[in-house]
Amino acid sequence: MAKAPVLTPQAEDFPRWYQDVINKAELADNGPVRGTMVIRPYGYALWERMQAEVDRRIKDAGAQNAYFPLFIPESYLKREADHVEGFSPELAVVTHAGGQELAEPFVVRPTSETVIGEFMAKWVQSHRDLPLLLNQWANVVRWELRPRVFLRTTEFLWQEGHTVHATYEDARVYAERILHDVYEDFMVNVLAMPVLVGRKTAKERFAGAINTTTCEAMMGDGKALQMGTSHELGQNFAKAFNIQYTDADGVLQHGWTTSWGVSTRMMGGLIMAHGDDAGLRVPPRLAAVQCVVLALRDEGGVVERARQLADELKAAGVRVELDVKTEVSFGRRATSWELKGVPVRLELGPRDLAEDNVTMVQRIAGTKEPVALGGIAATVAASLDAQQEHLLAEATERRDARTAEVATLDEAAEAAATGWAIVPWSVVGDEGEAKLADSKLTVRCLRRADGTVPASPDEPDLVAIIGRSY
């Protein structure tokens, strides 16, 4: 009889496979309050790596981190009309504190847009204070009716950038810089996810924005996941919050603001973009554990040699973990590391040692072969580089194979049943977009024919990317 698979196969039930990976790879658990999640150490280590990589890019783009309060007066949300309409149904409200009913209830931040707007107004006085470039790493709360771990949770972790600029053009350029230099660069080069960047339609725009740009990734089942967005808010928030500055001529002007964010949702994207029937596959540049050294059993100096090997790799800059839990069966441990998607496994047993070898298993490339212990650091480094490339190439191939260029709305709907459709925006339009919604299809983004991001939805020859989405 064949061994039962550890996970539900993707082809059988993709959502269930997703949940299985999260459980078995020990990424997360459901929290006690509906829709909340517990991010377990292995999952959190991946999130910390995402944070570090995104944070570095944000700082390179000149923004500074700050921290704003969790609690926001209800009145703040009401100042920008579209904004409150967008968030009202999702709010969690604190009515009691310190043993008493509060005179004025407050909400748990669904985003810090409004409270940051309030303080930007205070800090910005002169054109010399601009641009003001802020970022915050925080938890936010949006009440979810149909929660799913990492993808839609009542509480999630994210970064939210908020900036003020003197001109429309400066704001536009900065929002674009974040889209490309922070998000796209991180997603393509670290997450190995070939995201498409584009412009959201008016219908899909952020509440209060004049332009929302997005990074869209294709998941293993052909659906789209919005991985991150960058918004131009025009002067809407500046007017609602009185963010004004005195220009060089002494004239009072409203600022132009932007906001942009990525969240723990990217964890869901990572799982669904790269995972297979054996579990997660983590891109080497992201991996919290790039290589695990496993001692097969405690015999003939194997444990001691495994320890040395791990030290050698660590000294060479590899993020390595040592597994010498030889009281647990080797098969069980190997399966667990396979599930966790660690890119390189070095399995060391007495026979390997006798031959001055170690067995190298490449999780992404899918190979298993003996390699020489001499020069192992270089071997592992080369494998990490090659597997990073491999993963990006594979995801790009899948995306391209499941994307069809079509000419009509009907053809688009057909193609989007299994992947993405590229269709001229002129044949879709607002009306076509509404019609697609009936089949649960959305315009993921608008792009120019050359793949760049349009400055306006009214540019000629734009294409729309149509797909099902998470």
Next chain:
Amino acid sequence: MAKAPVLTPQAEDFPRWYQDVINKAELADNGPVRGTMVIRPYGYALWERMQAEVDRRIKDAGAQNAYFPLFIPESYLKREADHVEGFSPELAVVTHAGGQELAEPFVVRPTSETVIGEFMAKWVQSHRDLPLLLNQWANVVRWELRPRVFLRTTEFLWQEGHTVHATYEDARVYAERILHDVYEDFMVNVLAMPVLVGRKTAKERFAGAINTTTCEAMMGDGKALQMGTSHELGQNFAKAFNIQYTDADGVLQHGWTTSWGVSTRMMGGLIMAHGDDAGLRVPPRLAAVQCVVLALRDEGGVVERARQLADELKAAGVRVELDVKTEVSFGRRATSWELKGVPVRLELGPRDLAEDNVTMVQRIAGTKEPVALGGIAATVAASLDAQQEHLLAEATERRDARTAEVATLDEAAEAAATGWAIVPWSVVGDEGEAKLADSKLTVRCLRRADGTVPASPDEPDLVAIIGRSY
């Protein structure tokens, strides 16, 4: 007429000086909901440096980061009797969410003790799962009646470690390791704060703990600030949350747990331990900006040379900032960096440049002198090292000068009016402790005569450190 000081002098009004530094050094603002705070970029950068240094030490101690939900069912807090009693008056309660009244309200975490207990019970099965060493960086909420920025805020940021061990002894040793290797080491060697470590009395213990150990620092006004605590929780939480494991003999046992934390309160400690009438003084090892290069004016290639200088220092590993805002008066900029407590200022003007010099101002050592541009990286590195030592020595001297060894309770009360008293615990006892409380004095901690931490409050020859506190 003398220039009005930028800050209220410490000697005139210490609490007001504290608030002035926070405002003028742009560390934080009050948030819109009472008792909350906005941590501004310069303040947050210091907190990020604290996080990085503490996090590295926590990971070296073998603990892993994870994340648990913000919202906790009310019922969880009621499982451990002392715990709920300790926190009930401070809770913020969410009663409405998603546009509806909730069937069961939940609280915003005042600590994650209980929710982490719940999951530890799930994850711990066998002695092989132990020790389980977890840590979380998060925001927590405790309703404060008399809030003060960084010291007592309704929402604050912290790390909370939670561990399960197989034996009392293992738990005790781990709590002690955190106290010394993480907290004391960080505070003494990075924050340059000569904290006293000791054991809390039964009265001052954490709700639900069998032992609380603490790091106590002396502030500029002679008061004590509790900078961090490490608790042994015995089997209290393990029993309340059913954290059980099967031992090597197959017998079911309750685990032994610990918890430990430091928070944004340390920011308040940093300000009050090292600040002077000119502002903050940041220890070089902590500093987000260790050195600022200021161009006096835009003349004779000064700006360009300042830029090169900053690049040279950056390449040498110094955390450097460039200030070439020559449209703002030099005096104003110099005062601002002085307020922010940046350890080294390099002021570059045309005359310095002509002499191949730069003016080096040492914020902590309090010197101002020309130094050669050649070999500047080594000069700055030496200054950073020397000023780090200087700051610790100064704080140690002050602490020792304001600490008196006394023999009676009355003498202790007198000494504690301006600093700390060391008095035999045998002359204080529970009764004396209650009496001291009438004069707003507390036993900060109990120590052995040799300065080590007692294993029991009943050991002979213990001394009590008595002081006023924040």
